[in-house]
Amino acid sequence: MAKAESELGWKDLEIGSIVAEPGSAAQYKTGDWKTQRPVLDESKCNKCGLCYIFCPEGCIKQKADGYYEIDLSYCKGCGICAMECPKDAITMVAEEE
Amino acid sequence: MAKRVGIEVSLAIAEAAKLANVDVVSAYPITPQTHIVEHLAGLVADGELDAAFIPVESEHSAMSACLGASAVGARTFTASAGQGLELMHEVLYVASAMRLPMVMAVANRALSAPINIWGDHSDAMAVRDTGWIQIFAENGQQVVDNVLCSFRIAEDHRVLLPVMIHLDGFHLTHVIEPIYMPEQDEVDKFLPPPQYPLPLHPDKPLTMGAFGPPYIYTEMKKAQEANLTAAKEVILQCWQEFGSIFGRDYSPVEGYHSEQTKVLLLTMGSFSETAMEAIDKMRDDGKDVGLIRLRLWRPFPFAEIRQAVKNAEVLIVLDRAISFGGPGGPVCSEIRSALYNEDTRPKVIGFVGGLGGRDISVSGFEEIITRGIEIARTGSEQEFEMYGVRE
Amino acid sequence: MMADKIAFGKRLVTKEEYFSSGHRACVGCAEALAVRLACKALGPNVIIVNATGCMEVVSSQFPYTAWSVPWIHTLFENTAAVASGVEAGLKTMKRKGRWPGQEPQVVAMAGDGGTSDIGLQALSGALERGHDFLYICFDNEAYMNTGVQRSSATPFGAATTTSPAGKESIGQVTWKKNMPAIAAAHDIPYVATACPSYPFDLMDKVAKGVATPGPAYVHILSVCPTGWRCAPELAVEIGRLAVQTGIFPLYEIEGGQYKLNVKLSKLKPVTEYLKLQGRFGHLSEATIKEIQDRVDREYAKLMEKATAVAGSS
Structure with a gap:
């Protein structure tokens, strides 16, 4: 959507104020909510994918090499991935300035 | 066919x-x-x-x-x-x-x-x-x-x-x-x-x-x-x-002997047919009365209503609903509001009647119109009157 | 391995996210996780009817949407009725040749309040009429969206803002309404309980429910760190403990037959589950014993009904 949400006029709205762009929430970055962030150590990772499965944000993706990467622009820092990782490959570290 | x-x-x-x-x-x-x-x-x-x-x-x-x-x-x-x-x-x-x-x-x-x-x-x-x-x-x-x-x-x-x-x-x-x-x-x-x-x-x-x-x-x-x-x-x-x-025409507001008529009654719904009979009878008796039937309620037909009543001196509105503690009938209230800023406008007199299935007869409509004309002349202590209510 | 799927043993899980990142659920929300997993199981050929509640608010703040499938939200208590209309509408249009393409599955989603309280009548009506749809209740055991007020799904002893613990109260004084049993009492073909802590079991049940002709009901326990006052990183672990203590057993009811999906040789004590949550922090040993006794009794009743099967997720 070209205009910022607070600049939208009534004539900009679709019929019934529907949202026509699927998955547009991806434009809303929730990454700045977090107070701690996950750090993944690939040397400990066995590619089991449980971090991917258990992420409430759906922000852990599998890479071409089968390892996983965490998109910190959405990660809210809940720490479930670190808690559930059977290999302790993920540690949570405090967000600092 | x-x-x-x-x-x-x-x-x-x-x-x-x-x-x-x-x-x-x-x-x-x-x-x-x-x-x-x-x-x-x-x-x-x-x-x-x-x-x-x-x-x-x-x-x-x-x-x-x-x-x-x-x-x-x-x-x-x-x-x-x-x-x-x-x-x-x-x-x-x-x-x-x-x-x-x-x-x-x-x-x-x-x-x-x-x-x-x-x-x-x-x-x-x-x-x-x-x-x-x-x-x-x-x-x-x-x-x-x-x-x-x-x-x-x-x-x-x-x-x-x-x-x-x-x-x-x-x-x-x-x-x-x-x-x-x-x-x-x-x-x-x-x-x-x-x-x-x-x-x-x-x-x-x-x-x-x-x-x-x-x-x-x-x-x-x-x-x-x-x-x-x-x-x-x-x-x-x-x-x-x-x-x-x-071959059947509809419009938001329909008049019945309403052109150049000094006293108009406004109704909605099936009562309009009885009201028309009352208008006929009163006109036969030489009274200058007519009827406005409001067909389109939303969107409200402001222009048509203003046009339809602009030559009238008295507009009597019969509501079949009551706004308790308020101005009486919702229809009357809206009509009055629609006319308020007009340079020339009729006095708008509100009645509430026909509640809960109670009929209003031809003579009942005659009474409402006659009483409405009287209120327009003398005023009333009430914002509206309920027709046919027993004390 | 297919490029668009990830293999977990023999299972393939789609990489597609139909509930996208950028939703505004609280940190560690297991309900958002449950929705995400359910959507993976459902795939793209669905129409989702969502009740007012947490998931509606966090997913659809104009002009953004987390949904990549057709989705409608109208009100709080009418989800099953709206779904009835969607189902009847598209089936009729299909029959009359006015529905282009494949006929989608209809899925209703609501929270525990929207299901077991205010939406119960509409749900009962839709189940009784036999509409072909899946209803998923995401149960976080209180009205979380409005600030943690008790619902009929709030468990005994839990403190909420409208069932607070105090000198004269242990918090919620009623036992959790057995919503799956109510759904099953409508003699519908499929009822199941699930929890995102058992993600593959959850996805299997959602897939099975939506594929079942006629009404299906899946009740998903969703840990709410905000309302349950627990650490967000424990959201999955606490869900697991709900199952392992027997507080929230995972089972299916097909054709009236109960089947236990996660069979436990020995239940963990309920304290392991309760102690991790602030909402139970005030409970006396006597009340905890009361809960333990009740859980033991209910679990035994369920075991009697179930033909237990081996294996767990």
Whole structure:
């Protein structure tokens, strides 16, 4: 959507104020909510994918090499991935300035 | 050619919905709406109408199922009355705000307590601000014609709004009238299958009914208001086209001996027919009286009302509903408001009567008009008067 | 391995996210996780009808949407009725040749309040009428969206803002309404309980429910760190403990037949579950014993009904 949400006029709205762009929430970055962030150590990772499965944000993706990467622009820092990782490959570290 | 048949108005409504080839009917029984939906259920059961009849467990669900059916693009019809309409209340706002075209016949009924199954306009007035197009019918023919027109209006891509057709419970629903039922091929030409532009469909995933915070809610409401107001042009066009095809003309405000007449009575719904008799009788007695029948309630026909009463000195408005502790009848209140800033305007005198199925006879209308003229001359201590109430 | 799927043993899980990142659920929300997993199981050919509640608010703040499937929200209590209309509408249009393409599955989603309290009548009506749809209740055991008020799904002893613990109260004084049993009492073909802590079991049940002709009901326990006052990183672990203590057993009811999906040789004590949550922090040993006794009794009743099968997720 070209205009910022607070600049939208009534004539900009679709019929019934529907949202026509699927998955547009991806434009809303929730990454700045977090107070701690996950750090993944690939040397400990066995590619089991449980971090991917258990992420409430759906922000852990599998890479071409089968390892996983965490998109910190959405990660809210809940720490479930670190808690559930059977290999302790993920540690949570405090967000600092 | 269309045949004129003697038919109960409720059944005629169902037949009109069948002529419109509706896809989904979702309804819950309530007197005096029952004959409409019973007949529709029968038409579906007999294979005469290819539709889904959803016999829901409440009116709230009846209207909610209509939302769902309309959102996938199905032509959707329902009917309700009184308490049922009240139970639908919050859902009605959603239908209009989400621009879901559907048609509902409302067999107008009084509201509890005390429970009363008979007609008045309390239910209609309670849903006044739900954002629906609202039409009042005076007889069975008007209801049938307006069921067809309403689908055409509702589904017009410039409109895409739900339409309510109000008809008086029992006074209209349960009477047998001679009605011209249009032929199917005529209806098919007038009312092609619906093409909802933005249905729920996996090919184009839409989010309907998003959360609207303060930064956008006002714009959403303005869009809705502008849309409903603009619908009037489409309604007028539709009625004009209907008239040219079927030979019956409709307009938002209809006058009866109202041109250059000093004293006008304004009514809505089936009472208009009795009121016309009273006007005839009084005119025969040499009195300069006329009648205004308000047919289109939402969008409100400001220009037509102002034009229709501009030469009158007294305008007497009969409401069949009461706004407790307020200005009396909602219709009177709106008419007065519509005229207030006019340079010349009649005195507007309000009456409330015909509540809970109580009839008003020809002589009753004569009394209302005579008393209205008197109040216009002498004033009244009350904001409005209730007709026929015993002390 | 297919490029668009990830293999977990023999299972393939789609990489597609139909509930996208950028939703505004609280940190560690297991309900958002449950929705995400359910959507993976459902795939793209669905129409979702969502009740008012947490998931509606966090996913659809205009002009954004987390949904990549057709989705409609109208009101709080009418989800099953709206779904009835969607189902009837599209089936009729298909029959009349006016529905282009494949006929989608209809899925209703609501919270515990929207299901077991205010939406119960509409749900009962839709189940009784036999509409072909799946209803998923995401149960976080209170009205979380409005600030943690008790619902009929709130468990005994839990403190909420309208069932607070105090000198004269242990918090919620009623036992959790057995919603799956109510659904099953409608003699519908499929009822199941699930929890995102058992993600593959959850996805299997959602897939099975939606594929079942007629009404299906899946009740998903969703840990709410905000309302349950627990650490967000424990959201999955606490869900697991709900199952392992027997507080929230995972089972299916097909054709009236109960089947236990996670068979436990020995239940963990309920304290292991309760102690991790602030909402139970005030409970006395006597009340905890009361809960333990009740859980033991209910679990035994369920075991009697179930033909237990081996294996767990």
